Amino acid sequence: MNQQQADIVIVGGGGAGLRAAIAAAESNPGLDILLLSKVYPMRSHTVAAEGGCAGVIQPHDSLDAHFDDTVAGGDWLCDQDVVDYFVRHATEENLRLEHWGCPWSRKPDGSINVRAFGGMQIERTWFAADKTGFHILHTLFQTSLKYPAIRRCDEYFCTDLLVEDGHCAGLLAIDMRSGEQTLIAASAVILATGGAARVYRYNTNGGIVTGDGMALAYRQGVPLRDMEFVQYHPTGLPGSGILITEAARGEGGVLTTCDGYRYLQDYGLGPETPLGKPQNKQMELGPRDRLSQAFWHEEQAGRTVATERGAAVYLDLRHLGEQRIQERLPFIRDLARTYVNVDAVHEPIPVRPTAHYTMGGIQTDRHTATCLPGLYAVGECASVGLHGANRLGSNSLAELGVFGRLAGEQAAERAAQGLAVDPQRLRPQAEAQAAGREALRTANGPERLAALRDEMACAMEAGIGIFRVPAQMSATIEKIAELKARYQQLGLKDGSRAFNTEWLQAIELGFLLDVAEAMSHAALARQESRGSHQRPEDFPARNDALFLKHSLARQQPGGAAEVSWQDVVITRSAPGERHYGGTTVQGANR
Amino acid sequence: MGTIELVATRYRPEQDVQPWEQRYTVPCSEDMSLLDALNYIKDELDPSLSHRWSCRMAICGSCGVMVNGEPKLSCKTFLRDYREAGVVQVRALDNLPVERDLVADISGVVEHIEAVKPWLIRHSTAPVDTAHTQTPEQMARYHAFSQCINCALCYAACPQFGRNPAFLGPAALTLAQRYNLDSRDEGSSERMPWLNAEEGVWSCTFVGYCSEVCPKDVDPASAINRGKVASDINYGVNLFRLLRGKSDA
Ligand SMILES: Cc1cc2nc3c(=O)[nH]c(=O)nc-3n(C[C@H](O)[C@H](O)[C@H](O)COP(=O)(O)OP(=O)(O)OC[C@H]3O[C@@H](n4cnc5c(N)ncnc54)[C@H](O)[C@@H]3O)c2cc1C
Ligand code: SF4
Ligand code: FES
Numbered sequence: 001m002n003q004q005q006a007d008i009v010i011v012g013g014g015g016a017g018l019r020a021a022i023a024a025a026e027s028n029p030g031l032d033i034l035l036l037s038k039v040y041p042m043r044s045h046t047v048a049a050e051g052g053c054a055g056v057i058q059p060h061d062s063l064d065a066h067f068d069d070t071v072a073g074g075d076w077l078c079d080q081d082v083v084d085y086f087v088r089h090a091t092e093e094n095l096r097l098e099h100w101g102c103p104w105s106r107k108p109d110g111s112i113n114v115r116a117f118g119g120m121q122i123e124r125t126w127f128a129a130d131k132t133g134f135h136i137l138h139t140l141f142q143t144s145l146k147y148p149a150i151r152r153c154d155e156y157f158c159t160d161l162l163v164e165d166g167h168c169a170g171l172l173a174i175d176m177r178s179g180e181q182t183l184i185a186a187s188a189v190i191l192a193t194g195g196a197a198r199v200y201r202y203n204t205n206g207g208i209v210t211g212d213g214m215a216l217a218y219r220q221g222v223p224l225r226d227m228e229f230v231q232y233h234p235t236g237l238p239g240s241g242i243l244i245t246e247a248a249r250g251e252g253g254v255l256t257t258c259d260g261y262r263y264l265q266d267y268g269l270g271p272e273t274p275l276g277k278p279q280n281k282q283m284e285l286g287p288r289d290r291l292s293q294a295f296w297h298e299e300q301a302g303r304t305v306a307t308e309r310g311a312a313v314y315l316d317l318r319h320l321g322e323q324r325i326q327e328r329l330p331f332i333r334d335l336a337r338t339y340v341n342v343d344a345v346h347e348p349i350p351v352r353p354t355a356h357y358t359m360g361g362i363q364t365d366r367h368t369a370t371c372l373p374g375l376y377a378v379g380e381c382a383s384v385g386l387h388g389a390n391r392l393g394s395n396s397l398a399e400l401g402v403f404g405r406l407a408g409e410q411a412a413e414r415a416a417q418g419l420a421v422d423p424q425r426l427r428p429q430a431e432a433q434a435a436g437r438e439a440l441r442t443a444n445g446p447e448r449l450a451a452l453r454d455e456m457a458c459a460m461e462a463g464i465g466i467f468r469v470p471a472q473m474s475a476t477i478e479k480i481a482e483l484k485a486r487y488q489q490l491g492l493k494d495g496s497r498a499f500n501t502e503w504l505q506a507i508e509l510g511f512l513l514d515v516a517e518a519m520s521h522a523a524l525a526r527q528e529s530r531g532s533h534q535r536p537e538d539f540p541a542r543n544d545a546l547f548l549k550h551s552l553a554r555q556q557p558g559g560a561a562e563v564s565w566q567d568v569v570i571t572r573s574a575p576g577e578r579h580y581g582g583t584t585v586q587g588a589n590r
Numbered sequence: 591m592g593t594i595e596l597v598a599t600r601y602r603p604e605q606d607v608q609p610w611e612q613r614y615t616v617p618c619s620e621d622m623s624l625l626d627a628l629n630y631i632k633d634e635l636d637p638s639l640s641h642r643w644s645c646r647m648a649i650c651g652s653c654g655v656m657v658n659g660e661p662k663l664s665c666k667t668f669l670r671d672y673r674e675a676g677v678v679q680v681r682a683l684d685n686l687p688v689e690r691d692l693v694a695d696i697s698g699v700v701e702h703i704e705a706v707k708p709w710l711i712r713h714s715t716a717p718v719d720t721a722h723t724q725t726p727e728q729m730a731r732y733h734a735f736s737q738c739i740n741c742a743l744c745y746a747a748c749p750q751f752g753r754n755p756a757f758l759g760p761a762a763l764t765l766a767q768r769y770n771l772d773s774r775d776e777g778s779s780e781r782m783p784w785l786n787a788e789e790g791v792w793s794c795t796f797v798g799y800c801s802e803v804c805p806k807d808v809d810p811a812s813a814i815n816r817g818k819v820a821s822d823i824n825y826g827v828n829l830f831r832l833l834r835g836k837s838d839a
Pocket of ligand 2: 737738739740741742743744745760761764800803804805806807808809810
């Protein structure tokens with residue numbers, strides 16, 4: 001086994017991990033900061049974000065307005081002190097990216113341009129055409145290269161955290177090229193491993209988005225918070241799930257049934273807005289949970305379009321004209337052409353809801369620290385308390401900057417105290433864990449990896465999807481438990497070490513199953529409907545008396561998740577109704 | 591739906607002395623990408639075949655391979671286009687060492703990218719709480735060059751890099767130009783030594799194949815050429831591309 005030491009190890013080279021690395025290097029250039037990622041940083045899934053990144057910039061906008069939109073959008077399950085901190089720091093992070101070279105789209109006079117986004121009452125979404133995440137990620141990666149304090153382990157796959165005397169003291173990783181296991185001791189570990197939507201069959205996420213960090217923390221007794229809240233994005237391509245950004249609607253695209261009817265007006269989001277004149281928070285710019293739910297009803301009513309790849313509705317951009325589509329949404333045009341053979345200039349794009357974003361994640365305090373000293377979590381893998389029951393589009397890219405910076409600073413502070421553990425002391429536990437990984441590599445049981453993965457993804461889709469029905473939720477919980485048992489009987493065919501992706505996928509499946517377990521148990525325990533968590537049959541309304549609380553899922557040794565509850569921090573916005581469209585909708589069970 | 595033959599060049603460093611070919615029969619539907627086919631093989635036929643992928647939407651740059659001799663993103667390559675050829679030959683990207691099967695070692699390419707100081711260099715201090723002003727026309731000067739996904743297809747296409755791996759190559763030189771041409775940047779003199787070095791722009795013999803294979807219309811050949819003449823000619827070209835809508839304004 002190889003052995004290394006660093007002051008800080010950051011697991012994940014996406015937007016959150018890179019921002020944390022830069023912040024740590026800036027706050028203490030003398031530190032040895034190791035950025036470890038299972039893919040080269042610019043492959044991280046931040047790269048796929050299209051639409052934009054929030055930050056108040058227009059004179060008629062205000063931090064209070066951003067706060068209100070975020071809290072209402074999250075159906076009052078956001079920690080308001082965290083939201084306050086977030087809205088105060090989002091714009092400065094966008095400016096920092098600008099200073100680092102991010103090509104934010106501009107107005108003709110050369111100033112920053114912003115676009116409308118779902119659930120935001122005023123335009124505050126900064127964008128770089130429709131490749132915002134790509135530009136943010138490459139800007140951060142390239143900027144990180146100028147800090148000598150940051151070194152990288154590219155294509156290293158973290159398999160376990162190492163805990164000594166109740167502190168996180170490092171981790172174990174596989175060097176993918178050689179297949180060698182490596183022990184890395186550190187004073188602080190930051191998990192920035194991204195989301196987990198690959199637990200679902202149809203999703204907008206890349207193949208690497210498998211909830212690794214969530215499972216790593218969960219296995220060490222750190223609670224996963226609000227895992228029942230999974231956002232379905234209303235506009236993914238049928239079949240592949242590839243995302244068609246909300247910006248397509250922000251720019252004026254409309255959603256219609258097979259006969260061209262703008263059905264959202266029937267779901268409390270009307271009145272119908274004129275073509276080409278999108279209104280903030282109305283119709284197509286309502287929040288994502290509402291739009292995905294509306295699709296479900298339309299499908300039940302048989303008004304969707306049947307495509308070869310399943311039911312869909314139409315996203316119609318034609319009235320925008322070729323020039324505007326090409327100027328603002330060139331990537332969308334390209335994606336639709338390539339993957340569904342539709343030119344958005346001449347035809348509507350078939351779309352349907354697909355799993356997209358995990359609002360929940362590793363529980364942290366408002367400074368990104370977990371309850372395990374030395375372990376921090378940030379970005380989509382974390383639950384810092386920002387998104388509540390439903391994230392607003394463009395808040396999560398902004399989160400990467402604001403809390404990535406904070407995590408880097410916090411970890412740097414801890415590392416400066418010199419709390420490093422002698423790697424030699426970590427050796428015995430690392431060897432024990434490494435032996436388990438080795439056994440998996442050569443496992444020869446009867447179960448097939450791809451089969452287990454597909455069964456899990458279908459079960460999650462069925463039980464923990466847009467609408468949740470008790471019998472199906474219970475069936476999913478049973479199924480996940482069954483799959484976890486069968487996982488112990490896996491048989492792998494490869495057996496070699498060098499770039500053995502079968503082995504890595506098997507470890508990822510183990511992570512996914514843990515995340516699926518936490519999600520499904522938390523979903524069953526939350527006996528209400530709130531934000532993205534909808535139980536139309538048994539608990540159709542929000543229940544603040546009992547469930548104005550975060551769920552905490554903890555892994556039980558040898559058993560399923562145990563769910564407990566944590567108070568939500570409410571400072572100045574009492575739970576109210578969510579206002580969208582021209583009317584008020586409460587409870588969201590329509 | 592029909593099927594198609596897929597021949598993959600295998601190489602497993604622990605077992606194989608040299609590369610060898612393995613033939614698979616995979617389903618071939620209208621919308622199946624080569625990446626779908628490789629994942630089908632991995633899931634259903636032979637889990638030991640290794641390839642890289644993630645986004646499956648042509649933006650992460652992971653999945654470059656040689657397809658019937660041409661460098662391509664497997665997620666943006668469709669089996670339907672090979673029906674006539676009857677067979678799809680897949681191997682790791684040319685001009686790079688092979689780590690295993692379809693996985694090329696791109697660490698050298700990444701080092702070249704790192705070498706050109708690809709970040710915004712300022713000597714005067716930047717405004718703290720405002721953005722620089724940058725007009726769409728100013729952005730047009732570099733915007734196409736900022737679209738590179740680091741997929742390394744252009745390295746697999748570049749005969750010069752094939753002969754001399756020390757040549758910085760298309761993507762790295764393009765990235766240097768991306769910053770040199772950015773109105774906010776003041777670092778071009780610091781990047782010049784790299785551009786002018788033996789391994790810099792002058793190594794390029796302007797074959798232009800890099801631009802042909804680039805899946806993102808970055809046009810590295812024009813960036814390199816521009817580095818050579820250091821003139822404003824391509825400004826017009828870029829502005830034209832931009833107005834045509836190759837990128838945003
Ligand atoms: C298609 C799409 C479009 C989106 N559009 C927007 C948008 O317009 N606006 C917005 O605000 N948000 C958007 N989002 C959400 C947002 O992009 C993500 O939440 C965010 O980018 C996540 O960043 P991250 O840094 O937390 O994780 P990621 O970028 O996913 O990075 C995770 C990193 O962790 C590494 N990693 C994971 N597991 C391991 C392991 N076991 N060992 C080593 N390394 C590991 C990976 O290699 C990777 O480097 C979008 C999301 C998707 C999927
Ligand atoms: S220039 Fe084009 S081909 Fe070369 S790495 Fe960049 S995107 Fe790929
Ligand atoms: S899988 Fe990301 S570019 Fe092909």
